[in-house]
Amino acid sequence: MDVSHLIDALNTEQRDAVTAEPGPLLIQAGAGSGKTRVLTHRIAWLNQVEGVSPFGILAVTFTNKAAGEMRARVEELLGTAIGPMWIGTFHGLSHRFLRIHWKEAKLPQTFQILDSEDQRRMVQRAIRGLDLDEKKWPPRNAMWYINEKKDEGLRPQHIRDDGDPTEQQMIRIYTAYQTACDLAGAVDFAELLLRALETLRDNDELLEHYQKRFRHLLVDEFQDTNTIQYAWLRLIAGDTGNLFAVGDDDQSIYGWRGAKVENILNFNQHFPGTRVIRLERNYRSTGNILNAANALIENNTDRLGKNLWTDIGEGDPITFYSAYNEGDEARFVVERIMEHINTGGRRSDAAILYRSNAQSRVLEEAFFRAGIRYRVYGGLRFFERMEIKDALAYLRLISLSDDDVSFERAINQPPRGIGDKTLSSIRNAAREANVSLWHACAEILTANALKGRASTAVSGFMTLIMNMRKETSELSLDKTVEYVIEHSGLLDHYKKDRTEKGEARVENLLELVGAAGAPIDVPEDMPEMSQLDAFLSNAALEAGDNQADEGEDCVQLMTMHSAKGLEFPLVFITGMEQGLFPSKRSVEESGKIEEERRLCYVGITRAEQRLFLTMAEHRRLYGRDHFSTPSRFISEIPSDFIMEIRPRLNVSRPMVQTPQRKAIREDNTTGLSIGQRVMHGKFGEGTVTDYEGQGAHARVYVNFETVGSKWLVLAYAKLEALNTA
Ligand code: ATP
Ligand code: MG
Numbered sequence: 001m002d003v004s005h006l007i008d009a010l011n012t013e014q015r016d017a018v019t020a021e022p023g024p025l026l027i028q029a030g031a032g033s034g035k036t037r038v039l040t041h042r043i044a045w046l047n048q049v050e051g052v053s054p055f056g057i058l059a060v061t062f063t064n065k066a067a068g069e070m071r072a073r074v075e076e077l078l079g080t081a082i083g084p085m086w087i088g089t090f091h092g093l094s095h096r097f098l099r100i101h102w103k104e105a106k107l108p109q110t111f112q113i114l115d116s117e118d119q120r121r122m123v124q125r126a127i128r129g130l131d132l133d134e135k136k137w138p139p140r141n142a143m144w145y146i147n148e149k150k151d152e153g154l155r156p157q158h159i160r161d162d163g164d165p166t167e168q169q170m171i172r173i174y175t176a177y178q179t180a181c182d183l184a185g186a187v188d189f190a191e192l193l194l195r196a197l198e199t200l201r202d203n204d205e206l207l208e209h210y211q212k213r214f215r216h217l218l219v220d221e222f223q224d225t226n227t228i229q230y231a232w233l234r235l236i237a238g239d240t241g242n243l244f245a246v247g248d249d250d251q252s253i254y255g256w257r258g259a260k261v262e263n264i265l266n267f268n269q270h271f272p273g274t275r276v277i278r279l280e281r282n283y284r285s286t287g288n289i290l291n292a293a294n295a296l297i298e299n300n301t302d303r304l305g306k307n308l309w310t311d312i313g314e315g316d317p318i319t320f321y322s323a324y325n326e327g328d329e330a331r332f333v334v335e336r337i338m339e340h341i342n343t344g345g346r347r348s349d350a351a352i353l354y355r356s357n358a359q360s361r362v363l364e365e366a367f368f369r370a371g372i373r374y375r376v377y378g379g380l381r382f383f384e385r386m387e388i389k390d391a392l393a394y395l396r397l398i399s400l401s402d403d404d405v406s407f408e409r410a411i412n413q414p415p416r417g418i419g420d421k422t423l424s425s426i427r428n429a430a431r432e433a434n435v436s437l438w439h440a441c442a443e444i445l446t447a448n449a450l451k452g453r454a455s456t457a458v459s460g461f462m463t464l465i466m467n468m469r470k471e472t473s474e475l476s477l478d479k480t481v482e483y484v485i486e487h488s489g490l491l492d493h494y495k496k497d498r499t500e501k502g503e504a505r506v507e508n509l510l511e512l513v514g515a516a517g518a519p520i521d522v523p524e525d526m527p528e529m530s531q532l533d534a535f536l537s538n539a540a541l542e543a544g545d546n547q548a549d550e551g552e553d554c555v556q557l558m559t560m561h562s563a564k565g566l567e568f569p570l571v572f573i574t575g576m577e578q579g580l581f582p583s584k585r586s587v588e589e590s591g592k593i594e595e596e597r598r599l600c601y602v603g604i605t606r607a608e609q610r611l612f613l614t615m616a617e618h619r620r621l622y623g624r625d626h627f628s629t630p631s632r633f634i635s636e637i638p639s640d641f642i643m644e645i646r647p648r649l650n651v652s653r654p655m656v657q658t659p660q661r662k663a664i665r666e667d668n669t670t671g672l673s674i675g676q677r678v679m680h681g682k683f684g685e686g687t688v689t690d691y692e693g694q695g696a697h698a699r700v701y702v703n704f705e706t707v708g709s710k711w712l713v714l715a716y717a718k719l720e721a722l723n724t725a
Contacts, residue, residue: 006045006077010038017277018042019049022216024237024271027246028264030308031293031605032284035246036565039220040070042244043085044077046216054085056213058236061220064089065377066565070220086214090229091189094196095537098187099529104206105199108185110400110533118405119143119188125408126177129431132169142173149174150190151226151258153197184404184436193228200235211238221565222247226258234270241271249304250297253561253599264304282308284567286315289611292641293604299636300594317643318611320576320634325618326359330366332614333572337372337555340570347373351568352557353603355581359574359621360557373554377562387494387505391512392539394484398469399532402436411461414493418461422454438462464488477531478517485509560603571607573600576615577628578708600633613642629701632708672700672714677722683707685722 007015014034017027018041027035043059046052061067071087086093095113102109114122123146124139149159156175161167181187187195200207217237219225222245225233237243245267252261268274282290290310297303323329337350352363360376367374390413393406401407412418429449430440444450445459468487472480485491494505516535560573575581581600586592604611613634619626634642672678676688686704700719703709712719 003045003049006041006048010034010041011279011281013277013279014038014041018045020275020277022240022242024241024267024274025244025277026222026264026267026274027277027279028249028304028306029246029277029279030248030282030306031251031602032282032290032567033279033308034281034283035248035279036066036070036220037073038279039218039244039246040073040077042218043074047078047082052216054082056215057218058086058093058214058216059218059220060088060090060093060233062089062224062564063562064092065562066220067092090225090232091192094192094232097196098192098199099537101199101206104203105195106182107187107195108400108402111185111187112396112400112403112406113192113537114181114186114188114405116143116189118186121408122180122184122186122188122405123173123177125404125427126173126180129180129427130172130176132173137169137173142170142177145170146174146177147188147190148258150188150194151228153194153228153231180404183434184402185400186403186405190228193232197228197232197235200232207235210236211240215240216242216244218244218246220246221251223249223252223261223264224254224259224564225263226254226260230260230263237271241273243271250300250306250598251564251602253564253595253602255595278306280307280309282310283312284608285310285605286312286609288315288317288641289604289607292318292611292637293601295638295641296597296604296633296636297601300597302594316610318613318637318641320630320642320644321612321614322630322644322646323614323616326362326616326620327366329574329614329616330363333363333574333612334366334370334372336572336612337570338370341372345570347553347555349568350555350570350572351563351566351606352555352572352574353560353563353606354557354574355560355583355599356575356621357559363557363574367555373552375552375554375556377556377558385505385508387490387508388512388539390490391481391485391488391509392536394465394468394488394490395481395532396536397438397465398472398480398484399530399536401438401465404430404437407437410465410488411458414489416457416461416489417453418457419454422450422458425449426458477535478513480532481513481516485512560599563606564602567606567608569608570610570612571603572612572614573603574614575619576613576631576634577619577626578631578710579626579628580619580621581631582633597633597636600631629709629711635703635709672719672721678702679720679722680704680712681718683710 007018010018011034014037017025017038027038029035039059043057046057047054059070061070067088071082071085074085074087075082086096088096098105098107098111102111120139120143123143124134127134127137127139127142149155156171156178159167159171159174161171181191200210214236217233219233224247233243245264247264249261249264252259255261268276285293287310290308294308321329321332323332333352337347340350341347354360354363364374364376390409393409393413396403396406397410411423426437426440426444429444430437433440433443435443441458441462445455445462448455450458464487468484471487472483475483491506491509494502494509496502497505556568573581579587582593582596586596615628615630615634617628619628672688674688674690677685678688679685680702683702683704684706686702688700689703689709690701699711699713700717701709701711702719
């Protein structure tokens with residue numbers, strides 16, 4: 001068999017990795033060096049040359065988008081579909097495992113997945129059930145606590161409270177929440193992984209089966225695995241240790257969610273005899289972009305260190321634009337993209353990246369006005385919209401009436417006169433009898449424990465759901481959805497709202513019928529799953545990725561976190577402001593700045609040919625005004641690689657440091673010259689690199705040794721000029 005196409009377009013180190021003998025292997029290499037490429041080629045190699053069945057391969061990565069791309073790349077290399085191969089995200093694969101082994105996992109067959117909003121509500125109920133003050137015990141905090149413990153593999157009984165009352169209370173909430181979840185057959189995202197791990201660990205036969213089956217494990221973005229994910233991999237890899245891991249410590253950006261870079265550092269201890277391969281050639285970016293990224297990341301002390309080079313050529317310098325405000329920033333971006341399109345470029349060549357999701361709104365507006373098609377990854381996605389979640393709640397109740405989360409959502413949406421009092425008596429009854437809300441309702445009604453109107457309303461709701469189940473049992477999935485949005489009253493309810501928002505909601509509901517009409521992927525190894533359940537599970541997982549207009553030529557907007565692993569000819573990183581990026585929190589908390597810098601490194605290294613960095617001196621965000629100075633990351637990029645464009649001639653930035661700028665300019669009333677060493681009470685020593693304004697408004701820009709560059713108003717700053725020898 002001719003397999004040259006599997007190794008021809010690889011360099012020596014890449015080829016070594018693709019064709020390596022079985023055994024633990026770690027590729028530790030920088031951005032754009034071909035890690036993902038090697039991983040996909042390895043899969044094809046195992047299959048075509050080593051004769052490994054697609055059943056025997058498990059490959060995992062971090063986002064649905066990346067998993068989809070990985071699957072497509074492998075299929076292209078093999079020239080055939082790879083149906084049964086387990087390629088997916090940790091969550092997706094754990095979910096698949098639990099659907100097959102629901103019995104061993106002690107779950108109902110139709111268990112439902114809670115997304116973060118469902119989970120928050122469920123935690124809130126647990127807190128109320130314990131008679132705790134929600135102000136003192138905010139559900140969101142408790143939710144983070146629970147997820148963090150689950151990511152560490154900890155159940156309530158494993159947590160040591162050390163007599164700490166806060167910890168004790170959190171453990172009680174965790175316990176109550178988990179009891180409620182188990183009762184409702186509900187599984188949150190973190191639970192997917194933990195439950196899969198426990199099921200495998202505590203069941204010798206299953207474990208043996210999967211260890212035998214998956215002789216080859218491959219994991220991309222290994223630097224971002226957390227404790228539970230790594231434990232899962234180690235468990236399946238067992239003694240053979242055929243784990244093929246690729247990662248880059250400089251791109252570890254999920255420390256805040258429990259990812260452990262140590263997994264890279266300790267790999268060798270867990271898998272003795274690990275072969276380590278380094279890739280040093282970058283095939284993605286121009287010299288200027290790569291050098292800027294290398295220089296930036298040099299500022300981190302906590303890293304393994306590596307060299308990356310490219311022979312693509314210098315390319316254009318990176319452009320830095322300091323806008324007046326966010327509108328001006330968006331205009332700049334739109335104009336550059338217009339130029340690109342007008343010279344024959346595609347929209348999809350361009351990616352706009354930002355630190356915070358909230359930044360997308362202004363950019364979206366600008367694209368909309370300019371008539372440029374765009375798409376936002378992340379943010380509020382289709383399956384996360386209110387009206388869609390309402391409809392899904394009905395569908396879930398049809399599938400499993402004990403689903404408390406859906407019960408809570410559907411019972412009074414659209415409003416049918418069921419008040420808080422009635423609801424809380426249902427909740428109390430459910431808690432006391434330790435049954436689901438649905439069950440409790442039935443009992444309350446039988447016991448005639450509800451008064452006239454409330455009783456009619458509740459029994460009406462139950463009849464409605466039971467009728468829906470009966471009427472839809474023979475219908476196709478899309479007809480089922482259609483039936484449900486009409487008979488639940490949701491469609492009419494939203495039609496009454498004549499605002500644009502209301503109209504959009506109606507459209508979305510109709511779109512859900514459309515979505516249900518598309519072919520649904522029921523995994524081959526769980527044929528017993530109903531179409532409806534497959535659809536509902538997909539909906540919960542898909543909420544993480546909106547694939548609505550996939551394939552359309554459009555500009556892509558996303559956070560830097562979601563850009564990991566991707567590449568684009570044209571990249572804009574917006575909001576390069578101190579306090580936004582790096583974020584305020586990371587500046588204040590020690591140790592956080594390095595992760596933020598890695599995020600910037602990820603952002604920069606997405607760019608192939610052109611990179612634009614932009615900031616707004618004045619930004620309205622989260623309803624507040626911010627006046628900002630350039631991100632310290634800007635000043636960490638050597639001026640050789642970057643060119644600044646300014647909207648105002650009289651405002652200057654310290655980017656292009658030509659010798660004559662060291663002289664005192666005529667308009668300088670600050671008494672300080674550029675290059676002057678100064679001392680500040682709080683920030684320590686620094687160098688003046690710029691100034692602007694007059695009299696009481698005079699400001700100087702000082703590059704401090706410890707805290708980076710800052711604008712200071714002279715009238716307040718109490719700067720002491722130091723004599724330089
Ligand atoms: P990241 O760290 O950002 O995930 P990566 O190391 O996974 O990057 P890839 O995405 O695999 O890098 O590769 C970067 C680009 O370089 C891709 O377009 C890939 O096709 C190309 N590339 C990698 N190796 C080679 C090679 N040997 N010859 C030609 N192109 C290559
Ligand atoms: Mg990659």
